[in-house]
Amino acid sequence: MVAKTKYDEIKKFEGDLEQCMKCGFCTFWCPVYQEEWVESSVARGKNMMIRGLLAGDLEYTKEFAARLNKCTLCMACTANCPAKANIPNIIVAARADTVKARGVKFPYNIVYRCVLPRRTLFGNIVRFASWFQGVFLPRTEGTIRHLAMFLSALGKGRNIPQIAPKFLRQIVPVVNRPPAGVETRMKVGYFTGCMTDFVFPELGEHIIDFLTRNGVEVVVPKEQGCCGAPAFLGAGDFDTGRKLADTNIKAFEDVDYIVSDCATCTSSLKDYAKYLADTPERKEAYARFGEKVYDISQFLVDVLKLPASAYRAAPEVKGKKVTWHDPCHLVRHLGIKDQPRQIIKSIPDVEYVEMPNADRCCGMAGTFSVYYYDLSKKIADKKVESIRSTGADIVVSSCPGCEIQLIDSTIRNKLPVKVMHIMELLQ
Amino acid sequence: MIKPEIVSQLQKITGKEGVLTAKEDLNAYSYDGTTTWTHMPDVVVLPTTTEQISRVLKLANENKVPVTTRGAGTNVSGGSIPIKGGIVLCTVKMNKILDINKTNLTATVEPGVVLQNFNTALAKEGLFYPPDPQSFLGCTMGGTVAENAGGPYCVKYGVTKQYLLGLEVVLANGYVMKVGGVTVKNRTGYELVMLFTGSEGTLAVITKITVRLLPMPAASKTMMAVFDDMIAGGQAVSNIIGSGVVPAKSAFVDNFVIRRIEQMTPMGLPLDANALMLLMDDGNPAAVETDTQQIVDILKKSGAKEVKIAKDADEAAAYWKMRSAGFAAVFGAAHTVLAEDVAVPRDKLAEFIKKLGEISERTGFFIQYLGHAGDGNLHPSIFTDIRKEDEFARAQAAMGEIFRAALSLGGVLSGEHGIGLEKQRFLKEAMDPVALDLMKKIKGILDPNNILNPGKIWEEEGA
Structure with missing residues (x-):
């Protein structure tokens, strides 16, 4: 007999479990199933495994976890499910129930519980580890640099960018006002996310510059931390997730809008209410916070409503052919599909070309790619073929996670395309 | 339970990666698209070649281990549920389109090819394969042949059997047999291709399929x-x-x-x-x-x-x-959904619908239906809960009335889903007893040890 309390988090999503009527349509859309061709890969199989768990037929063993976690949470199953059964919800919930029962394993417990919530410590560890990076990992070409620590754990020999010599938080002030002569239209908080902060600070500077020039006062609170995705979505560590959530909410108390350049961060910040709210107060606070959060492209198009003329090509992208990769967290988790395309199409001197299956998962999925790197590469290879078929010079996205995957997989497949963040296209 | 030495021999045949024995995996092959039935296999085998299938069947036959062939498990009759345990032989990894011949208007595929992928490949050539079970995103070609599947297109274009020209099948003893060919006309002996079409995995394992095609309508x-x-x-x-x-x-x-x-x-x-x-x-x-x-x-x-x-x-x-x-929409609506698949002569459809209304009133069950109409095929469903013994029994009785109403109008028990487990209790009423006996005899000749999808189509003696 299963103790009632054992699967509390799963039980919150029991409705999703029951929605699945095993039609198997998800097999067609699941990037993992399409590589593995076994039933435990796909939403239907995972759903039935969880039902077995609740019925007491199965236990949450290592074997169980290995199968359940083999999921990029890309949501392609849910988006295409006739009954809209959200199996990724249950996967995250199951991770949380396990953490409740057993805690987080070493070394992740140290990482999630001690390092992620301490922003400066996190940064310093990352930097410290980066000194050893060149020694242990292969060097890559051109502008690609090496990064370390967890980001290097992500590596396992993959081509990844290097840690920045100076973090964004050390470069920019807390308050960034529009330049003289530009009227301040609104004040927004900029959630920098770990990747932009530690790896791509120049992207952060560029975004602040673009926003201020367009009449936005940009606040970059020093107190902000990691969005929590690796902890609560990846590892099911809801306690740490709440700690990070509370920190971030406090950091952004004084702004009406929060923008993020990372699809995963944006989606995770909005997901606090769904997964982490354990009290009515938190539920309310998390929901209110989530409503303030905007993806950068969504903010420019839907809130700032910039005219097409505001989008001018950065000098290095003029005359180039550009294609767009939909991050899962943007297109399916948040339903943002048209805004980035609208921005790219508005840029004169840039030719937009849609790639086939633009919204198919790139296979990165954070910790997924640590545990299942070979599988992650296979999924990425299909994305590379999509990009190749367009003949594009540049593939843009708005998720640093996806970008790392795209950099790695295009280099591995010898596809000479430049991987950029959508904001880098803009002058 | 299956003997460990059989599992290790299976691993020798397909490699370790082709054999699943973990409880979690077995659980994931215990169901199909129905809501009523589940049963765990003892082992799941994922072959990649006909030769591997031949060796698996030879081994199973010698050891009298049940073998339930499964494609994507999207069928809605209980057909691919390993009700006797044993081996689930899952063909999804054999998913190559071997040939598309635009001038002969034929194609040859492996059984694991997903119908939608086949259609996408054909569309590039301006070709068209009409049978369209509504599980086309998941279902495999092998499954559509084994179930003789149909869909909305069959009003004008017919069902799977109208497109089959040739098959390669592996018999229970492991022999690889070819029947039919690649010609539109073929009058060589009995129509053995038809014997395996709609046989629900009880007579052989289908390993290659040749179908005829049409040009895509303009x-x-x-x-x-x-x-x-x-x-x-x-x-x-x-x-x-x-x-x-x-x-x-x-x-x-x-x-x-x-x-x-x-x-x-x-x-x-x-x-x-x-x-x-x-x-x-x-x-x-x-x-x-x-x-x-x-x-x-x-x-x-x-x-x-x-x-x-x-x-x-x-x-x-x-x-x-x-x-x-x-x-x-229908299957997610209740814990247990009994979905019928009766077909009546097309001109009797209105009359049949009237009878459904009467049955609903008499039995007190709400009868929901969707269907194809133009081909007389309708899917009336009753919502119930298998956990409530009494209600479930009454729901099953109501299903019986629906089926008998169809039969009285000259209809049939299953239009496109097959019998599997879901409809076997009605089979005796739906067929000439001599014809039913003939089916059993055919099964006895092809599969004397009754290893291929045992327990399906007809109820077992004494059951």
């Missing part, structure tokens, strides 16, 4: 008609066919499905409509124009409150997506 138009009641809708279909126009596809859903779909994926369907009919006409553009006009006229004369013609391919696709979501 034009098509989709219409949606709203009716006040299902009976009028059923009559409208008969009127259309009687007028000499055969639509390419037809589908029919009731108010329940309309509301469920609007709840799951809102697409602006009329919530107050009692019956919604979808029709598609295809062919050369000029003919499609005149046919469509004729169909619209008849629909209106037959009492349609509203008729809409889809303005473009996207709108048409949205309408048909609604139909393919129909089963999800």
